[in-house]
Amino acid sequence: MTWVATSALAGLQAADCARLDRLAPLALPADTVIFRPGDAAQGYAVVLSGGVDVWLTGASGRELLLYSVVPGQSCVQNTMGLMAEAVYTAEARTTTETRLVVIPRALFLGLLDGSAPFRTLVFGAFADRMSTMLRLVESVAFTRAECRLAARVLALSAAGPVIATQVELAAQVGTAREVVSRRLDAWARKGWVRTQRGQIDVIDRAALDDLARADGGNLAGSGVA
Amino acid sequence: MTWVATSALAGLQAADCARLDRLAPLALPADTVIFRPGDAAQGYAVVLSGGVDVWLTGASGRELLLYSVVPGQSCVQNTMGLMAEAVYTAEARTTTETRLVVIPRALFLGLLDGSAPFRTLVFGAFADRMSTMLRLVESVAFTRAECRLAARVLALSAAGPVIATQVELAAQVGTAREVVSRRLDAWARKGWVRTQRGQIDVIDRAALDDLARADGGNLAGSGVA
DNA sequence: CGGTCGGGCGTGACACCGTCACAGACTTGC
């Protein structure tokens, strides 16, 4: 039952693995809040199975999906908090039933000092997240909501029809529900999708893909030119 | 002339300091491009004097100031590149005459492995940047351009009148020049600022501060309510 | 079976924003 052996931490030295294996994984139901803005970091969380979404919430209540943590990954927000005494500014919620291990602060810092492979892992994860955040800034700052929505719908449609309400989609791409409603309606009129309550069937994948790829900066202009 | 002694790296062990001191600082004129999107990271850059701004450029050519590197700090983009083999997605330019030291990849990785204080420094810097990026996402995603502009103008006005063109201000807050023009004009009509070509005098600091603090999410609504 | 309630959805109004196009004003260099 050693969880370490099947995780990304399997490459560590035997002694370190043994220490980690003494930690008991947590089993959390879907939609559990793991931390909220203002909480202090307790430890380094590694997701073993399930999934965790990390959200940013604006003053007006609008939300934006920062990133999704999949099994094997950990949460940057944790890392930040442990390294720089910072406080969470985002909220993390499980998306499904999730098992995760929390490496306590002291053990985490000890491993960072003593284990080169662990350092590589943590640094790499951190750097990856940073690069994700950069792309996020880019898309939010320079891309139209319609393009972000198209990209999101495409991503969600990988496994059959998209099961999501407009409110959920709006939060995921950081826009308002009304915008989702109007865009979906426009796509449906063009025959790109079929919409029902809580579900979207993608019909013309290529059309949505074009939209998602479009810089989004000057679609208005490109229509004219 | 040992630059290390006067830098943030002064706390390292003597042997490491000596190794670092063998590196020759670079002197760069203002407005020099240090790296561009697509470049591979060469080393870990530490700014000794002057300043470096890091910009994101959208497909439409619009720009957004990601962060400013001040003396003593280093550039995350470098760190990312060194740790995760990533390439730059942003552009860095000196703002004034700048002295900086580039720690080559090998030496950087060696220090990371061997020196706990160096690790603390690098991790801390990285975590700080991450937190800056989070705030940036938040402001770009949830705050109106007018509020971001107010905040920026206030920040720049700390040392007397703001010397900047509308194009520069627009890039710094990630909006279009025309928006800057219209907002400044509106503020001027309310008596909050006085504008000249390339210069802005802040008159009513409190008014701008209110604007900058406003969530920006629902100012339209608050005017009505 | 009708009624109520709540969540999901559509839509009009309106202000803000990004883009394009263009014109006037100022600076600089000759």
Next chain:
DNA sequence: GCAAGTCTGTGACGGTGTCACGCCCGACCG
């Protein structure tokens, strides 16, 4: 003083965020 380049103002227009409102559907209940 003139020309070129830069900085700035402005109108038009479509996309976006917010508010307000009403409809539809499923669930639950008497």
